Amino acid sequence: MASYFIPFNICFPKTGKQILRIVLFLFCVPLYAQEKQGANWLFGGGQGSSGVPGVHLDFSASKLQPQPFINNHPGTVGVATISDKNGELLFFSSIGNVATRQKVNNKYQQMPNGDIFKAGISYMGTYAELIMQNPQDRQRYYIFLNTFFDELQVAEIDMRLNNSFGDVVPNSLKLLSTQVGRGMAAMLHQNNRDYWLLSMNFSGDSLLAFPVNANGIGAPIVSAINKKLWAGGRLKSSPNSEMLVVSGKQSVEIFGFNRQTGNVSALHSLIIPDSAKQQAFSFSFSPNSTKLYVGTMSKVSSNASYALLQYDLAAGNSPQIQQSVTTIYHPSFIGFGQIQIWDMQLAMDGKIYAVREDSTNTPPPYYLSQISYPDQKGIACGFKLNTIPITSIVTSLPALNQTLFRNAGILQAQASRDTICYGDSVQLSAYGAGAERFRWEPANGLTAPNDTLANPVVWPTATTTYRVIASSPFRTDTAFVKVVVRSNAELKVSGPEQVYRFAEDQEYRVSGQTTGNDLHWQVSGGEIVSGQGTNRIRVNWGETAEATVTVLETNKETCDYGATLKVEIAGSLPPVFYNIITPNADHKNDAFVIGNLKGYPENELVIYNRWGVEVFRSRDYKNDWKAENLSSGVYYYRFQSGKQTWKGWVEVAK
Structure with missing residues (x-):
């Protein structure tokens, strides 16, 4: 304006x-600034x-x-x-x-x-x-x-x-x-x-x-x-x-x-x-x-x-x-x-x-x-x-x-945009009153000799009111124009920076945001399971070695400011063996479950009875052994992935 x-x-x-x-x-009548129609x-x-x-x-x-x-x-x-x-x-x-x-x-x-x-x-x-x-x-x-x-x-x-x-x-x-x-x-x-x-x-x-x-x-x-x-x-x-x-x-x-x-x-x-x-x-x-x-x-x-x-x-x-x-x-x-x-x-x-x-x-x-x-x-x-x-x-x-x-005889100052995002440029202009020489002050984002142009381009680093002094042989006039700069939000993302492959339910938070602004999260190498649009999210990670968590803050002028946290994904969480199953078709604890199994995609599971007789074998086990056609009792397992082997027992209660 x-x-x-x-x-x-x-x-x-x-x-x-x-x-x-x-x-x-x-x-006596309000003077309206001459725009550029x-x-x-x-x-x-x-x-x-x-x-x-x-x-x-x-x-x-x-x-x-x-x-x-x-x-x-x-x-x-x-x-x-x-x-x-x-x-x-x-x-x-x-x-x-x-x-x-x-x-x-x-x-x-x-x-x-x-x-x-x-x-x-x-x-x-x-x-x-x-x-x-x-x-x-x-x-x-x-x-x-x-x-x-x-x-x-x-x-x-x-x-x-x-x-x-x-x-x-x-x-x-x-x-x-x-x-x-x-x-x-x-x-x-x-x-x-x-x-x-x-x-x-x-x-x-x-x-x-x-x-x-x-x-x-x-x-x-x-x-x-x-x-x-x-x-x-x-x-x-x-x-x-x-x-x-x-x-x-x-x-x-x-x-x-x-x-x-x-x-x-x-x-x-x-x-x-x-x-x-x-x-x-x-x-x-x-x-x-x-x-x-x-x-x-x-x-x-x-x-x-x-x-x-x-x-x-x-x-x-x-x-x-x-x-x-x-x-x-x-x-x-x-x-x-x-x-x-x-x-x-x-x-x-x-x-x-x-x-x-x-x-x-x-x-x-x-x-x-x-x-x-x-x-x-x-x-x-x-x-x-x-x-x-x-x-x-x-x-x-x-x-x-x-x-x-109607106000051509009055010096006008205008910015091509009243409000800009931090880091953007904006063109100022001065016109009217027959002005022929110009001087702009202050010099925020403006360098000589551009400060003597009628239409300089500036890169202000903060909200600034510019003054232009313009003159002709008969008069000197002054006009002002304000450019609002939406400041760069000091965002910071915090949370685990080193995680295991396929780690689940990992929490990440943002700080430094402005109340009322919109937040949008982006994750590479994993997926957001909850919290999108809020100041904290939970993430399930994959197996990509390098991943990121990014948050973007957008204000009403659609200025986007962001912060990113790098996350290193390495290794896997130890498998967790649950030692009792109740395969009674109630959909509760019906199968032998190994926690963190997806961290061990190439595996083999063998089940033995108390006399050492093999009763079940599976490559690439899917947490689906329900002791079909077997009686209640204690059984023994051997779980192998790569060069690692885990042994233990599991009770079957029917």
């Missing part, structure tokens, strides 16, 4: 109702069978900068990806096709029912896709699809299907609404468990909020808008689920969102600097929701231009926010055609990544650009052009569910 720390160097403006809401959100982004690539490779950005990689590698993920429009809380990829989608994390010949495999529309991409594609976990069943996910037919549809995916690789639930595709715009966004409900799915109608005069809760997906809450929105642009929510931004016909429209009721209300209407030639298209809020980044697109085919803009939502009222606009990037050339910033997406590292299209971004390679410190004002945000090479033209980035990144 991730830990988190609220830095002390966050500064908040003194004015503005919206900023007051941000402060209340940060300090948004760690993997898969996107891009050629549509259909064109074979152009796609891109995989893994934000859990050992290096801070996400590293792309080739995969067979098709499509350049609607894409979505989801991982588990530890950052392991679960599944991803593109233009209505869903693939698992399973690879065959280095290619991801489509789910058996992964072609959601069952007609191929030539029939129906998507403008946008979004994955949301079912609040009631954590093994099921909703995938929302905004189709080329301006429909909002949803299907369900169950991770228990397809050998736990997941599959689209048959017949789960459902139409939610028709005539919708091309964007959608997710909001976290006030209860911090349920969600809202936001969309807009195609005419641009209302916003729709679908409740997603234990009852499924409900009818939308419709909020009428007193101005026209542009249905062709992006729809983006703020990380704190308090605000929504969409492009107006000539403006950037920011709305407040009521997390309890699903109602939307107007907050700010902003004008971009060159509205005659440009129109707002893509958006991203900063991690602390105080900065809004707007990517524009050209509205003209000649003398085209576009820009990346920042609005400071902490500046105060709408006119003051309008005055705060800063051009973060504007190409120095005059282009031709429709050029734009296609998409922007906040990541779990606290940075924003953007994909753009212009004549300087020619193939190959293509690039993602980066806003390194998006909470900072103006050019201090650290925009970096062309930071990550990618393999194809990209028009959409995945992971549109902004609720996954």
Whole structure:
């Protein structure tokens, strides 16, 4: 489980109702540690069978900068990806096709029912896709699809299907609404468990909020808008689920969102600097929701231009926010055609990544650009052009569910497992807050230079709370993560270490075990006759020269600790001769019994009467002489095994 720390160097403006809401959100609403469901982004690539490779950005990689590698993920429009809380990829989608994390010949495999529309991409594609976990069943996910037919549809995916690789639930595709715009966004409900799915109608005069809760997906809450929105642009929510931004016909429209009721209300209407030639298209809020980044697109085919803009939502009222606009990037050339910033997406590292299209971004390679410190004002945000090479033209980035990144501005520390067994390793990771340099303390199981990595592997010898100090040019933060190490139990087995062959009912005990843990005994060279699962057992030994008694202790975390005692088996117990038999068919003392007989497998027994006449002879005697057809009296025996001979008498009483 991730830990988190609220830095002390966050500064908040003194004015503005919206900023007051941000402060209340940060300090009055419980902050939940950001896990790694948004760690993997898969996107891009050629549509259909064109074979152009796609891109995989893994934000859990050992290096801070996400590293792309080739995969067979098709499509350049609607894409979505989801991982588990530890950052392991679960599944991803593109233009209505869903693939698992399973690879065959280095290619991801489509789910058996992964072609959601069952007609191929030539029939129906998507403008946008979004994955949301079912609040009631954590093994099921909703995938929302905004189709080329301006429909909002949803299907369900169950991770228990397809050998736990997941599959689209048959017949789960459902139409939610028709005539919708091309964007959608997710909001976290006030209860911090349920969600809202936001969309807009195609005419641009209302916003729709679908409740997603234990009852499924409900009818939308419709909020009428007193101005026209542009249905062709992006729809983006703020990380704190308090605000929504969409492009107006000539403006950037920011709305407040009521997390309890699903109602939307107007907050700010902003004008971009060159509205005659440009129109707002893509958006991203900063991690602390105080900065809004707007990517524009050209509205003209000649003398085209576009820009990346920042609005400071902490500046105060709408006119003051309008005055705060800063051009973060504007190409120095005059282009031709429709050029734009296609998409922007906040990541779990606290940075924003953007994909753009212009004549300087020619193939190959293509690039993602980066806003390194998006909470900072103006050019201090650290925009970096062309930071990550990618393999194809990209028009959409995945992971549109902004609720996954609601604490991206706070440093997080996480262990791949909270509890490990003694001797095991565990990977730590630190992310968020735009951190770029790391120092881990203490050094239990950690050696330099690994203590300066974002994701070191440690071998702790005892339960340890690690502290990570991470910094960027603008801030230093601290986070903690505890790793519980289940100690090595000091078990000891005691009992006879030297025994005769075929010794029976030998007792062995264990000491040093933890009360409540499970015990399991294993014996080589013999068999357990009683006591399995307890702290003492009884063993019948065989004739193997070397044998062992082992006990395993297992705790609730399934850590196994063991202790073994070596046992030497040599020689045999002396035979024991019982000198009276009563062969009266009462099944009591009916036969002449020699104790420890199995220690003398090659033997001969001869019985004589009082006059020395042989009355019985047996090789490999089986304790079965019952003096048949003989009278009562005293008889004499000679028992021989190897070079040893025993003589004596036995009374027969009938």
